[in-house]
Amino acid sequence: MTIGAYLSGDYKAAVAIAQRAVEAYPDYPLCYRWLAAALGQLGHGEKAKQALDEAIAIGPASFNLYVRNRVPFIRAEDHAHMLEGLRKAGWEG
Numbered sequence: 001m002t003i004g005a006y007l008s009g010d011y012k013a014a015v016a017i018a019q020r021a022v023e024a025y026p027d028y029p030l031c032y033r034w035l036a037a038a039l040g041q042l043g044h045g046e047k048a049k050q051a052l053d054e055a056i057a058i059g060p061a062s063f064n065l066y067v068r069n070r071v072p073f074i075r076a077e078d079h080a081h082m083l084e085g086l087r088k089a090g091w092e093g
Helices: 002-007 011-024 029-041 045-058 060-068 076-088
Strands: none
Touching (some): 002 029, 029 045
8 A cells, every 4th residue: 555655664665556556546636646755755856746746636625635634534743744755746835
């Protein structure tokens, strides 16, 4: 699972899993969001920014819900970890 790999710091595995998820579900913004965060953590700026742009374009409401506003079932420290990766991907929020 992408989230588990990402939160455990295995960003390479998170990228591989997220890329497979994007191939299987190209219209699902969650896949792109975790891909962007993992690529950002790995320093792959251009690819991370592309995934970030896709996440926002495909699901702006989803992005707002899960990124700008932390949902209660995501721990604060996990949300902060995701935001760190997204900022490294170019998100300025």
